[in-house]
Each structure stands twice: as C-alpha cells, then as structure tokens.
Amino acid sequence: MTKLTFIVNGEHKQVEIEPGEMLAEVLRKRLGLTGTKISCDELECGVCTVLVDDLPVLSCNYPAIKANGKHVTTIEGLASDGNLHPLQEAFVKKGATQCGFCTPGQIMTAAALLKEHPDPTIDDIEYALNDTLCRCGAYPAIVDAIRAASDKINHGTPIEYPQYEFEGGHKVIGQVVKRPEAVDKVTGAAIYTDDISFPDMLIGATLRAGIPHGRVTRLDTTAAEKLPGVHAVLTAADIPGRVNHGLVIQDWPALVGVGEKVRYVGDAIAIVAADTEDIARQALDLIEVEFEQLPVVTDPVEAKLDGAPLVHQEGNLLKHIKVDKGDIAAGFEQADVIMEDIYTMPTYEHAFMEPECSVARVTEDGRIELWVGSQIPYADREQVAAALDLQPQEVRVRSPLTGGGFGGKEDIAGQIHAAMLARSTGRPVKILYSRHESLLVHPKRHATRIKVTLGLKKDGRLTAAQTELFGDTGAYASLGTKVMGRATTHSTGPYIVPNVKIDCYAMYTNNPPAGAFRGFGALQACHAIECMMDQAAERLGLDPVEFRRMNALRENSITNTGQHLTESVGLLECIDRVEAEMLQSTNGAAPFAAREVKGQPNKRRAWGFAVAFKNTGLGEGAPDKATAEVELLDGGIAEARISSAEIGQGLVTVLQMITSQELGLPLDQVRVLLSDTDLTPDGGPTTGSRQTYISGNAVRHAANSLREQMAATLAEKFDVPPDEIKFIEGLAQVREEMVPVTDVVALMKQEGKEPKVVYEYWAPKTFPLGEEGDKHFAYSFAAQATEIELDLDTGEVAVIRTIGATDVGKVINPLGFQGQVEGGTIMGIGHALTEEFIIEDGIIFTDYLARYRMPSIHHTPREIKVIAVEHPTSEGPYGGKGVGEISTMPVPPSIVNAIYNACGIRIKTLPIDQDWLALELRKKAK
C-alpha cells in the first residue's frame, strides 16, 4: 500500500492505495465519489473525465499516484454553495443530459474548456469534446448548453429553456419542462447500478467460452475453489431450476455444462465470487475447461443450406416469416419496369455508455433482491426466479438509473449469475461487465441481407413488391422472431403496393445473439427499400420525392399486411414539410444534383431523401398492456408507479407530465417511481417505442380515475355535481371555494377511501401475421433529407445538414422529442458512416470500444432541423404515438442516396466504406 495525499474538490484527502490503482477507482471506491463514471475503461470515451490541476484527464487509466499533491476536481465539486454551476444549469435546461451516464464527463470536459476559452466558438467546443462520447447523441444540446453557460459566466445572460415550433396544446402536455432527474445527473448524485455497494459485497466474474462452437468435455474448478479469497465457483450443475433463459424461446443456457454445447464465444461456462475483482479474475484463469470443437456457421444464408453445421438440434431456421398480398405474379406482369437489388447491413452494437451491471443479495426474509439497469424488470424477475427455482414473488428486481439501453438491456446478462452467487455465498455480489465483456456477450442488431424486387408502372406507381430477407439471429433466439417479423412487414416501405410477397428467414448462427435494437428490424428493412426507391425513381426519370409522394401510405390506404389505416397517417405532411425546408435551403435549386463547393474543387455536395414508418407497441397479436398505480400521498404529492424503464429516453418526464396534467397538480408535486417489482406494477417491456403510448395511457387513466374519485368525494361533501369541480395548481375548485388537495386526501381517508388507483391498460388488440385484422394499433411516420459532402479524392463523407419530420401524433414532451430525434439522427449517421461490429468465423474483432466507433461530436452536423408532424391517433395519450426508434431509421438510406446524387456511385453495403468508394471514384474518373 502507498499513501496518496491530494486535494479533492477543495478538501485534503489521504488514502492508502494499492500499486497500479487508477484515479477513477480511488475516487469511486475509496472516497465514495461515484459521480465519476467508468464506461470503456480504455481511454476512448471521455466519460471518466476529471480535472487534475484544472486540466481534464481520463481518470480510468490515470494512475492515482500521479495525482499526489495535486488538486482534483470531480463533478461533485463543481456546484458551489448549493448553486449549480452554469454548465450544470445549462445542461439541465437545454436537454443536454439524457441517460446521464456520460454527463459528468461532458460537463468536466466543458468546464476545462471554459477555463481556457471563456467564450468558445463552435469549433473550440467540437475540438474539446471530440473524444467525449454520448451514445444518446445529445451533442447538439451539449453545444447549446456550453454556449449558454459561457454567456451566463461572461455576460450574466440568464439560461433559458429552448423554444420549439411544436410546443403547447395543453396546460402541461406539450410544454417544455425540466427532466425531473436531470439535476441529479448533472451533479453526480445520480445512482446507477455500479454505484451501489455493500460493505461485505463480493465481486462476481464469468468464464466465457472463447470459442464459437463446441461441446464441453471437461470442466474442473478445483484449483479456483482453493484460491484464497474465492467464495464460490458455480457451474451449470449448480443451477437449481431452469437452465435456459430467453424472452420468447428459452434456448439460452445461463451456464453451459459438461456434455452441452457452447454456441458463441460469449457463452458462460462458470461463475466466481471473490473478495476482489483481481482474485475473481485469477480464479477464472485457474478453471480448466476442454472442448470438442465443432464446425462453425456464421452466415445466415449458408446456415440455411443443407448440411450446414447445426447450431441447435432442431435446425438453424429460427423462423420463416411470410407475407402475401394480392397476386405477386400478376403484379409483376402489370409492371412496365421490374428492378431488383440486394442490400446488406452488418451487425451493430448498442454501445450504451453504462456497461451491464447486476448487484444481488439475499434479504433477511430469504428473498433475492437484485439491482440492474433493465428494460424489462418483470421479465428479469421471472427468469431469475425460474433459474433459481423460486416463485417470482421471491425475487425483487429494481432498476436504479440506466445508462442507455437502445434495446440492448432487454435480455438477461449477469442477473441470474449474480443471484446464484449471492444465494450460494449468502453475501451481496456485484457483477460488472467490462466494456470488452459487454461487447462480447450481449445481443446485437441483426446483420441482414435483403433482396428487393419492385414492379413499376412508367408513371411511377408500384404494382408489386417482393422481398427476401435473411437475418442473422446468432446463437440464441433472443427477440429474433419478433425483430425479423418487424423487418418483414416493414420491408416494402410505407407505400401502397397492391401485390406483395415477402419471405424472411431468421437464422441461427455461431455469432453473438441478435435481439432488440432501436428500429427493431424495421431499420434494416427501411434501408433496403429506401435505397431501392431512389434507384427506381432514377430509372423512371422521376423526382425521388414526388415518386414517394405518389406511392405513400395515407388515410384509408391498405398496408402490405392488409391493414386499413383509418387515422393518424402523417407521411404526406412529413414529406411535404421536409421537401419545403430542403428547397428553402437550396434556394429552389435542384437539391439532388451534385454541387461544387467553393474553393474546394475536390468536394461535392448533394441532398439525399428517404422516408420511414415504424409501428408503436408490440403488435402482431402480442398482448400489449401496462399497469400503473397513482397515489396521492400526504402533503399533496402524487406518485405514479410503473415498472417501465427510464433508459435516457425521458419516460419519467412524460409520466410526470401526464400525472400533473390529469390531476391538475404542479409538476413538482408529482413523483414517478419506476422499475421496482415490489413497488411498481408491470408496465411491460421498454421496447417498440411503446412506453409513451402504453404506460402513458395506463398512468393517464389511473390519474384520471383518481381525479374522478377526488371529485366524487368533494361532490358529496359540497353537494355539487362532480363535473363542476376543477383541479388547478394543486387546488380543487368547488364553486367559489378552493380546497387544497391535501384536504381532499384527508377527506378520502376519513371516508375509508384509499387515494390510490391501479389501472390496467390494454392496448387495442392486434393479430398475428396470417390472420385477419390489424397487425399494429398505430404507426409513426418520418421523412428525412440529408446533405452530405463527399471528398472525391479520399472518399471521405461528412454529413452537413439534416432535416427530419416525424409524425408522432402529438408531441407530449418537446425537449424529449427534440433529443430523441437529434440523438436518433446521430445514431443513424453512425450506422451509415462509423459503426460496424465485425465478427470473423465467430470470433469478435471489435472487442474493444477503440475498434467500434460510435459517432462523436465530430460526426454531428451543425444543423439538425427537427420538425414535428402531429396527426393524432385517437387512442394514444393526447393523440401521441412512438418516437424512440423512427428517428434513426431513414438516416442511413438518406446518406447513401445523397452519396449517389453527389457522385453516381450506389452503395449497397453498410457501413459506407470510404476505401471502396475512393477506388470506385478513381475507376469512374478514368
């Protein structure tokens, strides 16, 4: 041990540290300053930034001893005298914090910038934040926040909330409001799972297969068990209950036992609980395991061939999904032109900033209590209970804040393992995945190959669309059947097509499992059809916008699954508004023609266009419901409770707003409690852009019903009709009298009425493919125009400007809406330009964040125009429907189309390979 003496946030500190300890560990573990987060642990992401003598450094790999005698400032040290630092205030007001996990790093990096450049330009800001990553893509808001903070510091300008065109409509709904948990996120007080610890807590670690396919022939844990400091080494033989987990099909073993098969490199073989992480890792090294290696299949098309190695006994086909409408042969016969092409998209990684973490303990009454940042707490509870052979009620799952999900925190990661180890040792156990482990293990986006064949009349009308999709669902089903189902139904785009035939094959391979990821299969489908639509427009000599407008779904259209759209189809307005904005920016010049860039003869600019649609909710016959509870507490506070997850998207805000709106209570008198299976009823999975609609409706109805009960109580007491009673700003207005809600609560209690309503909301019924009836109860629509700049010499592509219009029915939370669209756009840019999860023969190449690039502020266009289109859906809350996924979807095809417009080269494989593009440009020039 060495003595470290330094000044932290102005206080002298002296701690004993181990050789090699990093500053982040010392701050978090020895000083309890958990505001500093660790995300990649490899100097890539900037999340762990703290100031050492006023200079920003990455504390995850800054040897703590180097801070000896120096001043260290962390996020906790930024506020003074209880007042937020201007940066903190600005991050709250400008919506610059979403999931919040990167926020401390962003703010500390910005704080250092402002010390050096008190009045930074956008260039200065982009240069300073270049390596401080935000997967929510809050960069535009972060830039606004830094400028606002600078203006306050330099000129005393007050920091205002942003103003949007799409505000308003109701007292609370539609207004720009503060994210309730934002202050905690900017001060470092926000608690994520890894911030939770217990004095006698053990650290768990997992032995991974490391090979993509094989049978375990021998497993010996003796040496590991003997290592001092090791408290448990468990294998498949120690699973008391159900070995397999899985959200739809239980095919994924929590641990692979002797005689059983590993099906991808991330399969778990054994788990260890030890006093420290070091000991746990040493113990893993001492476990002896032997495999009989088996042949590997990694391509979904090859996986379907006869004689392909079998990933599962029953065959590699997880599901063949079909859609048939009209007469496809007749449709092609009617066509003047038939076009066909194939588009491929790679595996993509969620790269949420917070790696997976589970903390489990056995409570005094023998139950399991589990903290985990989860998108589906009740599914975790069921799956943990089943593995441990417990009743679901014997497990409590609670989520602290979650540092991003995007679909990647729906499946089981370390939940079952942590619970098993806690039960085996009787001590709390934490399993925190390193970034490396996170990249290896959790389900990804399906790599997809889509063949599109279109039949067209000369005038541009679609007569037929046929698609064939192969989706790589990897080693286990996860949500593969559902994801590829959505890919199927979205693969002919938001268009009126009389004759459709779709065949989709979700295939098992020895790659990491693929599951939910923002866009949920519909993203891949959108990419293929939108590239194809541009190709078709060119072939027919039509304007790509007009061509889409001609075929676009509208009210009373029939979809490819035979659904009659009776309302809330804002696609045409999205197209019109984006086109108008785009033409304004070009001053009426042809947007899709390549334009030269003044002074840069090697550069070309052009716009590209695409549209998208995305279902809201589970759909296709899956029962879709949420149960919420709203209670009035003493002191006039209302609490809304539901298990649905806040993963950065802003659900807490939305539910607070709805409760406030319905009860007539000020926002600060409404609390929202999420994600605790003991205290919150089941809101269902946070997936499919469903929470605003489903959980929003559950809370809305519960609050509404509670208001009616209050009114009934007052009506009886004051003898007035209940509908004459109004609730305003925490007061009930009864004739001329204003009754505080606290009094109403007291009155209800006196009468023996509990001021609490539980409401189970069922979304409109949907029907599976192949049956009559609607497949989804609502769809969101979007149109997107993207301007790119291409370097003809190097093939480099930069996104200059984007315009996106989204029909979300009704914007409930404008700040959240803006953040979702900006962030979704940036993720779409990432998918097109920077991201590719590379797997070679089942072995993962992109196993560090350094190899998987998420878009940084450097890739963020300075202009992201966000347009809201509001075609309300009658059953949605205030007319609202989903927004979380659709904003990402049309971005990659709009970029690919823009590149074609700039240079005449059509890219059919994502991500865009500048190397290939540059060489194609050379060939073309010759």
Next chain:
Amino acid sequence: MRQARGAFAVLAGGTDLLLDIQQGRHPVVDTLVDVSNIPELSTIEVYQDHIYLGAGVTHKQIISSQLLLENAQCVVEGCGLIGGPQVRNVATIGGNVSHALPAGDGTISLLALDTQVEIASIGGRRWEPLLEIFAGPGKVTFDRQQELVTRFRFNKRLEREGSTFHRVMRPQGVAIAILNMSGWVKLDDSEHLADVRIACGPAGPKPFRGFETESFLRGKCLDETILMEAARVLDAEVNLRTSKHRATKDYRHSLLPVLLKQVLLLAVSRAKENRE
C-alpha cells in the same frame, strides 16, 4: 530504472502503455518507472540554432506553444490531431516516438524537421538522427531497459521555410491514420525548392522518410506536372500494404498523391509567407 524491481517499463503519459499492458499487447511488468515528473524532460527551449523539445512534453504543451507554432508548425498540427484534450494533457511526445509505431502522428511530423533525438543512460547521453532509432513496428534500436529518450532537437525555422502535417482517417475502427504525411520546405529566391523533406506512415515497418522524392523535388518549382512526377517517385519508394479492417494497399497508394499535393502546397505557401 536501476532500482526497479523485476520487469519494468518507463511510463510517461501512459496512454498507450497502460492499455497495451491491460489488453495483453505488452508483457506484464512488475514496476512502472514514472518519468513524467522530471522537470528537465518537460521543457521547450531555444538554444542557439536549435529548438529543444523535452521527451516528457505533453501534446497539450506542444499545441499551446507559440515557439513551436512559429518553428515547428507540422508538429503542432500532428500533435493536435491526437486524441481529445484529456489524452493530450497526459500523452507525451517522447511516448509517441518511443512507441515506434510506423504512423505515429508526432513521430512523422518530427521526421519532417530532420529531428535528432537524445538518448540518455547512466553511462551518458548521445544524439542520434530520429530515423535511426526505429527497428521495426514497436521496436527501437536503443535499449529500453538501460536507456531513455530525453530530448529532441531540430533547427529553428528560418526565412522562407514552412511545414505542415495532414492525415486521412477511417471513420470505422481504431484511431490510427490510414496514411499521414508531413512536409517541410525551404524556398530559394526564385521560389524553387531549395530543400524539402517528406515523411509519411504507415509506409513500411518503420516511420518513413521519402529521400528519393526529396532528391527529385530539390531545385524544382512546384506545378501539377512536378507534383504528379514526385508522387510517382514517392509511390515507388514507399512500402504500402493492406491492413485488414483499416485500409487496402490500393487505397493507400491512391492517397499518396493527394496527401503529397496538399502537404507540399500548404508548406510552400507557408514558406512564402515566412519572408521577413
């Protein structure tokens, strides 16, 4: 270093070394010898005709130095492209060079200035041309267990001299240049190249100087034809290859003339401005 127990490595900023150790690319060590607190290694000074740059100078110091901006613009530019501010605050120029990667941005920019490097040990110190200390990717000719890079020196910029640095990156994958290039030129009174230096990487197992291209260019006046011919000479003397998931050999070859033109034209225009 003499007192270090067991296997050791010299640690300055640690931004490469610590990750290499953790991710298994560097043998495990028992001791890290931190040299970042040695004041003599952290200075940037002028002495007579030379600029002396301490090996422990951070990238942040480099990009903030007016002295270097005036005398070694290519180094300021190269180092300014490395990492974000957090990395630049700790990563040192000595670390960048000692890591001996063929395309280290700091290294390549120093090569264009014909930099010499001081190697010190208990036995004394000596100056060597920077190019001479590289033995292969990650390998150096001096003894890392006995010797330490302590300083760099290069000539002060004179009238009608200019330099620059440029690189092309791939948006996917690791933050190592597909190809980088640094150039330094000296113009004579008739705007011909009195002298020129070109360095680029990765163009072989070691950081690369284009001596043949330099000979070709010396005495010439830049125009499109000369640039094209120079690119052909450079193309013949480099050793470009395909690195999986980063770049194809063909793409690298196609970038050579693009970078050469950008670098030379900018260096020349700077040299013209530097007429006192």
